[in-house]
């Protein structure tokens with residue numbers, strides 16, 4: 297894709313699943329990558345595994361804690377010599393009937409999926425504005441940010457809010473040369489999905505998807521790369537759904 301060569305890319309949640317596939321994709325596109333994740337061993341293993349592909353480094357940090365979110369962006373800026381692209385991807389999910397959701401569980405999902413997304417985006421955007429080179433930001437929402445799914449009220453609410461966060465950021469940051477968009481993937485087979493659903497559930501779920509398969513992390517990585525690239529130069533303030541056609545019915 298055009299315009300990714302040499303760019304500095306911060307990917308939150310880049311140590312596993314979709315974020316890890318995205319780190320690989322950006323390296324293959326010739327970008328320089330900095331990842332963060334929660335688990336030390338996963339961050340180290342990802343950096344080790346991909347170091348032969350290009351320039352990659354990373355650190356452990358929790359995006360929902362303001363001080364750590366600042367440190368992640370500060371370190372990314374230092375290692376990349378400027379953040380051109382932010383892939384604001386880190387998120388968590390679990391199943392829970394609405395009537396049983398505790399306020400602690402509600403707060404946890406919102407803290408990572410919404411507050412963490414905001415904290416990282418605000419810090420990275422401040423630095424993009426200060427550098428004056430523009431930039432591209434992609435926030436991770438979900439198909440569940442556009443349509444409800446039972447047993448995910450907290451998750452769905454967090455992802456719906458990410459869409460509106462993205463739209464408001466687009467209004468304010470567009471005039472400053474920073475493009476902002478969001479991705480809304482459907483069911484993607486990752487460690488997160490496998491931690492929630494049984495193989496039987498996953499097997500049956502395919503019947504909901506007109507393309508007849510689940511999404512792969514690489515499908516999402518390609519969409520992230522597209523939205524961050526110059527090929528998407530006029531895409532701004534929009535959410536891109538990639539769900540194998542599930543919401544078309």
Ligand SMILES: NC(=O)c1ccc[n+]([C@@H]2O[C@H](COP(=O)([O-])OP(=O)(O)OC[C@H]3O[C@@H](n4cnc5c(N)ncnc54)[C@H](O)[C@@H]3O)[C@@H](O)[C@H]2O)c1
Nearest residue numbers: 309311312313314333334358359386387438483484486488
């Ligand atoms: N898998 C799906 O079906 C699917 C569908 C739509 C959207 N998403 C979204 O995509 C994103 C990635 O999901 P995934 O399936 O790859 O998950 P995953 O669990 O496989 O990976 C999550 C990554 O985020 C990191 N992370 C989690 N909490 C963090 C925190 N507080 N601070 C910093 N890093 C943190 C983890 O260390 C890991 O690197 C999430 O935002 C998720 O909501 C996933």
